[in-house]
Amino acid sequence: PHALTSETWSDNISLSLQIAKRWLNSHQQGNSIGSQLNGDVSAMEPAKAVPFKIPEPFLRGISTCQWPGRNHVIYRERVTYHLDGAHTPVSIGLCSRWFKRCTTDSRRKVLMVNTTRDRLLSDFLDIIRQDIAVDLIIFCPNIASNKYIVKDCEWPVEIKQGMIKQAHQNKVDWCQTSTDIPALSFSSVEEGIRHIEILSQSSKQETDVLITGSLHLIGASLQVLHPLS
Numbered sequence: 001p002h003a004l005t006s007e008t009w010s011d012n013i014s015l016s017l018q019i020a021k022r023w024l025n026s027h028q029q030g031n032s033i034g035s036q037l038n039g040d041v042s043a044m045e046p047a048k049a050v051p052f053k054i055p056e057p058f059l060r061g062i063s064t065c066q067w068p069g070r071n072h073v074i075y076r077e078r079v080t081y082h083l084d085g086a087h088t089p090v091s092i093g094l095c096s097r098w099f100k101r102c103t104t105d106s107r108r109k110v111l112m113v114n115t116t117r118d119r120l121l122s123d124f125l126d127i128i129r130q131d132i133a134v135d136l137i138i139f140c141p142n143i144a145s146n147k148y149i150v151k152d153c154e155w156p157v158e159i160k161q162g163m164i165k166q167a168h169q170n171k172v173d174w175c176q177t178s179t180d181i182p183a184l185s186f187s188s189v190e191e192g193i194r195h196i197e198i199l200s201q202s203s204k205q206e207t208d209v210l211i212t213g214s215l216h217l218i219g220a221s222l223q224v225l226h227p228l229s
Contacts, residue, residue, distance in 0.1 A: 078207060079197055080207070095210070096128045096130070108206070110134070111209075143189065144189050164187045
């Protein structure tokens with residue numbers, strides 16, 4: 001339900017429906033769904049998609065669609081995690097607006113974030129803060145855990161050390177330029193999540209967590225929150 005409030009999902013669903021309609025129209029013979037759509041594929045122009053009544057099989061597909069890591073909500077005791085693999089300025093803006101719609105002002109807001117390549121973390125933080133009143137920022141590397149190794153997901157030692165160092169530096173840089181929002185850094189996602197849950201339990205305050213900025217961070221977070229997924 002939360003995912004369907006996202007502009008990202010709405011745009012992708014709309015595009016997918018039009019693509020499916022176009023394909024079915026071109027294969028109408030013996031196709032019961034295609035015959036329901038009554039479209040003339042020869043007259044359809046890609047830039048001028050026409051609205052249509054959505055057939056029941058399409059609605060079932062939308063309702064059962066899963067897109068892990070994109071507008072993904074995971075519920076734990078006192079803590080709700082919102083994961084979105086946004087990693088560009090445009091997608092970060094969409095992500096922060098989605099998070100705002102899904103949450104209420106009465107709950108603590110925690111941002112867990114990281115970036116990769118040459119993306120400027122400060123730009124992402126500025127965009128997010130336009131929509132969300134963040135209470136705590138947690139900088140984490142794209143490392144699920146330092147306790148166990150996940151096959152095909154382990155980083156070379158020198159890369160891990162560099163990512164941990166960068167997460168700490170991100171916190172230092174933030175604290176030097178901003179005094180209104182506290183920040184912490186951890187050497188793995190598991191440590192960051194443990195801190196969030198201990199904080200929420202000890203304060204008895206329910207918490208919403210937004211995890212975003214890097215697809216690798218989302219993957220690491222899913223390893224911790226949904227280890228069997």
